[in-house]
Amino acid sequence: MTTRKTATVTRLHSNRSPESSVIREALSKSVKRIAPLWSLEHFVAVNPFLGFTDEPFDRAARRVSLACDAQLLMPRAFYREALRSGRMLTSDIESTLQQSSHAAETGLKTVMDALQKERDLDSRKALISCADVAQQISGHDWPATIVERVSHWASGYFDAGQASWPSPFRDLRPYEAWRREVAIDCSDTVMGLAEAQAIFAELPDTPEDVCEHVLQKLGVPEELLDLYLHRLLSSIGGWVAYARYQSWGQELAGESPKWVVDLLAIRLCWELVLLKELSTDGSEMAWRRALQLQRANADLMRSLSVDEAVDQVLQEAFEYAWQRQAIGALANSQAQETTDGASARPSAQAVFCIDVRSEVLRRAIEAAGEDVETLGFAGFFGLPIEYQPLAGEGGEAHCPVLLSPAIAVQESLRGQSLEMTNRLSRRIRLRRHLSNGWRAFKNSAVSCFVFVESYGLAYAFKLAAHTLGISRPEPHPAHRGLPPNLARELGPQLTPVDGIGGGIGIESQIDFAQSMLKGMSLTEGFARVVMLAGHGSCTTNNAHATGLDCGACGGQTGEASARLAAMILNNPPVRKGLKERDIDVPEDTVFVAALHNTTTDVVELFDLDAVPVSHAKDISELQSQLLEAGEQAREERSKLLAFAPGTDLLKAVNAKSRDWSEVRPEWGLAGCAGFIAAPRSITRSIDLQGQAFLHSYDYRQDPDFSILELIMTAPMVVASWISLQYYGSTVDNKVFGSGNKTLHNVVGGSLGVLEGNGGDLRVGLPMQSVHNGEKFIHEPRRLSVFLAAPISAINRILEKHPQLRQLADNGWLHLFAVYDEGKVVARYTGELQWASAKLDDASMVAAES
Incomplete structure (x- = not known):
């Protein structure tokens, strides 16, 4: 028995830690995973998925599950009710299957059968952190404790005038200020973490070095590095979001969001403390085993199960239903326009x-x-x-x-x-x-x-x-x-x-x-x-x-x-x-x-x-x-x-x-669902029920398409941010919203809100902004964009702006081309390709020269 255990320990510890260059690259990428959160004085809509729009929407759903312990799609009961009420039709599911990338894994019978059952959430368990392992062993809710400790410190450090005794170290970078405070804070000893002070004292001086040092100590394998860092950031996602907002101006100038890596370093330090403090209770062994078992999560990022493909089809069909009605209304608008002088x-x-x-x-x-x-x-x-x-x-x-x-x-x-x-x-x-x-x-x-x-x-x-x-x-x-x-x-x-x-x-x-x-x-x-x-x-x-x-x-x-x-x-x-x-x-x-x-x-x-x-x-x-x-x-x-x-x-x-x-x-x-850039004559006779952003645009007055480029890179992107903020606050308000408005407490003067008297800083919209107590007033749909412009011009702009193209290619919004009389002639299918505007027709439309 002893020999077998020793061999196991040796095998688990033999995992090679990632090279320094790999860790630095992962850090550079991870600090942009969490979207910024503007203070309450300037609270604006932000795309909560800003950090992973470089991934296809369906793969992002898996990432959200593993890294954020959240959902990117509604429960199936929502789609069943939409079908029952007529807001979505069976024909919408059929038409979606004709154009969906998930048609190979599913079929109408598979989708309809699965629709009668709730999805299996056991396969979507989030990646386990060292704090989670410590909780399993000790029975103490260490993840919640860490959030409270970080939140208590951050509310004092970032305070904007509410605190009577703000942090005396606010002139320092967040990581250095935190080190100064924990050096004189005895709370860790009271919590039973006797060695915490000694561990904190031995940490490197810069947050980047701390991250590298702790990750090597933890032995996180390279294939899990991206997900693991994202998991830690999301565990204190509200304060990370506020930190990213603080350095947003630097990002616009092309710099990296420095303060985010500070908070990541702080969160990693707590992982190291728990690993060392509870090593006598077997947490280190359990942590190594958890790393081995979770290597499969990296594989899950590369493929979707049939169950997940079904969910994607249902969401696409729900959005298709709105598009079908909008396209029909646009096509019929010309009848009134021609009769009205x-x-x-x-x-x-x-x-x-x-x-x-x-x-x-x-x-x-x-x-x-x-x-x-x-x-x-x-x-x-x-x-x-x-x-x-x-x-x-x-x-x-x-x-x-x-x-x-x-x-x-x-x-x-x-x-x-x-x-x-x-x-x-x-x-x-x-x-x-x-x-x-x-x-x-x-x-x-x-x-x-x-x-x-x-x-x-x-x-x-x-x-x-x-x-x-x-x-x-x-x-x-x-x-x-x-x-x-x-x-x-x-x-x-x-x-x-x-x-x-x-x-x-x-x-x-x-x-x-x-x-x-x-x-x-x-x-x-x-x-x-x-x-x-x-x-x-x-x-x-x-x-x-x-x-x-x-x-x-x-x-x-x-x-x-x-x-x-x-x-x-x-x-x-x-x-x-x-x-x-x-x-x-x-x-x-x-x-x-x-x-x-x-x-x-x-x-x-x-x-x-x-x-x-x-x-x-x-x-x-x-x-x-x-x-x-x-x-x-x-x-x-x-x-x-x-x-x-x-x-x-x-x-x-x-x-x-x-x-x-x-x-x-x-x-x-x-209720926002669409964005239309076109002359008002195309939409004037249509009741869009307050669900569409309407931007005036006449391509005949835009010979070089510079106005179209401005519309696509600014107002259209902002509308997408708004749409996705409402989307996130609806599909998983616990993670991407701010919970119950009646429980909000403003923190730091105007930094943001806590739900209750503790926890992480909340992001997104309150539940009361999307739900009336009986039903959702906002229903989650990715933005459907209708541009009255030549396809060739739209393609040139997409090709010129890679981040804009990511939104369209990866399914974070839907693009349609409209002709002068209001007829929607084509839909964007990715890689600068377009298909017929008849959403049930997969024939390709030749791009204009």
């Missing part, structure tokens, strides 16, 4: 963000005024600005997170002197300091318990008033406590005023104006009034409030961008410069900025005092149409908001936006 000149044009919530309001506006034309464009209007609010302590990026701000714009009080502006600035700053001081008093260790006794009765009426809905309306957060009429006078300045702001030079203004107008395919046929509408949300007591604002504006409202865009386009020297560049904007065309409140569907116009008197009637008519459109949009959205029949909807949605206890003030982008 268009006026020579629209009475007004309204440019909205491509956000899916705009689709509902655009239809309503067009119904309210048949000669009103609507367009779709990214909500930052092509202006990558850093906006400096009055009395602000720093600039805010008002542009997509894929971009870096190119210009700085400062807010000021319009039409007022420098003295008045400075006085208002001091007023705002004083209110902020008083508010911060009051909040600090309430939260301090000395007063938090006596606060209720001292002020409870004074707050009783306020609490009851909020609960019963009889309180005064809360001011919009953007007003910063100022009276609304004064707050409206705050705005961006196009040129320096009394030394305030740097301004934007005329040539730059002309460049931006040309780019804007070409980007929205609006270079001729201008109306007398062109409304540029940004959007924002107004909610109360909502940690993820900025996630309901404009993602194109970096989680801010689109007000500043819209107002600045209107100023530029109304500037006479800019109009002259545009004319010299063959864009002739009529002298009687006026651009007006607006903000669409997506919670209430109220549209507010700005800077009307700058509109000529000659356009007063045009503005009045537009405002009447916006009021009527708002009523219609609220009526449509009320179907999902569970209002009683006969409810005053405007009053109800206003109350909903002010209700501090409301967990679903609006549904945001729930």
Whole structure:
């Protein structure tokens, strides 16, 4: 017996550790596995699968299972219900099998038989870490303990002003700061890890060296290295995501996300501690055996079982069902378009963000005024600005997170002197300091318990008033406590005023104006009034409030961008410069900025005092149409908001936006499924039910297809991020979402939320953002993209941008080509190949020369 055991130990220890170069390469790849998580002040949609879009979607499902202990597909009961309700048809499964790469492993009978049973989850067990092995041996939940220890340290290190005693080592890199703290922390000894201090003291100085040192000590074989590192990162995925966000600017500049490797090093250190501390209990032997047994997991990454292939077919069929209906609607849209005569000149044009919530309001506006034309464009209007609010302590990026701000714009009080502006600035700053001081008093260790006794009765009426809905309306957060009429006078300045702001030079203004107008395919046929509408949300007591604002504006409202865009386009020297560049904007065309409140569907116009008197009637008519459109949009959205029949909807949605206890003030982008870049004439007669991003695009005005390239590499990618964030938060909210909103606690001031009083930092959307308590309001579908452009142009852009091509080739989104009359003629099948638009026809379409 003794001899056999010794031989086993020798054999298990004989595994060669990976070479240093292999480990370094694996580290370089692994630090990008976890997607970044923006802070609550700038919470924007992020593709949670950003780190493995270089893998096909079906293989990623296996990776998610092994590395994240999560699911990438819905339970089969979901697909059974979709089939029963008619949201998916048996013919959809049949058609999917004709084009699916999994047709060889499955057939209709196999799929239908498997659909009646739940999938076998035993084959999808996650990769085991050393902490998991220690738990099996000791009975103590070491994985949870490690998460708590890392989370406790990280919340102090990354704190943004909430902690009374923040980490004294925040000026150091995360790994070095952690080493300093654990050197004086006795918690490990209390937990029974007597040797932890000695182990930590002997660690190398840099996180990269630590990772290499620990991996060699653990003996992780090369074939498991990628999965193992991903498994450790996902175990503290929320804090890793926040660390990656902190270095996102470095990534945009081409550097590696350094802080992520720091957290990976910290997590690896805990693996080493547990291996050594519990070696007398047999954990080291169990760990070596686990490594041997899990080598099979590396093989599982290379092939899918029949059971997994069935699940992929069901998801593809569910998405096919939506595509079938969308393609049919697009094909039928031309019938109405040919019978409707268009006026020579629209009475007004309204440019909205491509956000899916705009689709509902655009239809309503067009119904309210048949000669009103609507367009779709990214909500930052092509202006990558850093906006400096009055009395602000720093600039805010008002542009997509894929971009870096190119210009700085400062807010000021319009039409007022420098003295008045400075006085208002001091007023705002004083209110902020008083508010911060009051909040600090309430939260301090000395007063938090006596606060209720001292002020409870004074707050009783306020609490009851909020609960019963009889309180005064809360001011919009953007007003910063100022009276609304004064707050409206705050705005961006196009040129320096009394030394305030740097301004934007005329040539730059002309460049931006040309780019804007070409980007929205609006270079001729201008109306007398062109409304540029940004959007924002107004909610109360909502940690993820900025996630309901404009993602194109970096989680801010689109007000500043819209107002600045209107100023530029109304500037006479800019109009002259545009004319010299063959864009002739009529002298009687006026651009007006607006903000669409997506919670209430109220549209507010700005800077009307700058509109000529000659356009007063045009503005009045537009405002009447916006009021009527708002009523219609609220009526449509009320179907999902569970209002009683006969409810005053405007009053109800206003109350909903002010209700501090409301967990679903609006549904945001729930339901998003498609992206259409085409002239509005193709989609104007279609009810897309608020499920499609609509970007105006006319390839005939884009001879070099530079606008198409911009659309595909920016708005289309951002829409895909949004789609996949909702997808992940739906299929596995525990891992890719943020759980129950009512249990959230904001940590670090604005870093993010914990669910309850501990655990990892949560990512993604709350369950209440995708589920109404009875059913999913958002149903997971990968984005279906319809481009009204030549296939040859689309292919050239895909070939030019490898990361974009990965999304399409690996099935993270679906691509379709549309002809002028709205007919979808081809679908992308990968490797720059296209098939017939008839989704049940596998015949290939010849690429255009």
